[in-house]
Amino acid sequence: MPKPIYVLSGPNLNLLGVREPEIYGRDTLADIETRCVARVKDRGLTLVFRQSNHEGELIDWVQEARESASALILNPAGYGHTSVALLDALKTLSIPIVECHLSNPAARETFRRKTYVSLAATGVVSGFGAASYELAVEAAAGLIGA
Template identity: 55%
Template structure:
């Protein structure tokens, strides 16, 4: 039987993990995040498509590609979560379960980070758990897929 596919999509500046503001985001790199996701996917018997982009349009296109292809989306929209109505519209259009992830606790940061458009469409939001949040998000998504299956 084919394993369900979960798209793990990452927005701008996450390619700078480990270098950018380690006091907020830690010293783990995006490669470390991908390894956490690969290990979680193997344990959960799901497939993942792990991607990162700095481009809003590319992220929107990747979300759109998920319709009919993926069983769910785990997304760290980064700054686009706070600014992108285009991303929100794309997530609405795909009609898939969505888990939003943020490495830092956005609610303990600047007020403009407390709100995300993605949260309006997400089944759940995980923030402040560092890169371990991705493993929790994949577990939650696998549970949602199983419950819907």
């Protein structure tokens, strides 16, 4: 069995479904995880699906992915706009990296329009709400040839 695809979500994404639903939708992160797992099941793939509000923990998981993952999907949330440390960790990976956003950062406030993560990402999926995660999973599976 191939190594799992890591799906990491950053700060405040534990509040999906209740936090600004007009922007982020009403699906919870657990709802999204269930749909993502279903997307890869037929391909014989597995996911490691995690969320943290702590930058250092996300960096630890990115470093873990170097050895343990076949691809990485990252919704960095606010850390995408601020964390050079997260970018530095991502640059150590040799696996595909898919940046994922529920909203379209390019259509939002100026400070959200650029992310450090994009500098290391293989590709970006954004603006499709909860389906952005599912599309990112499909992209990652394709990048690893599954």
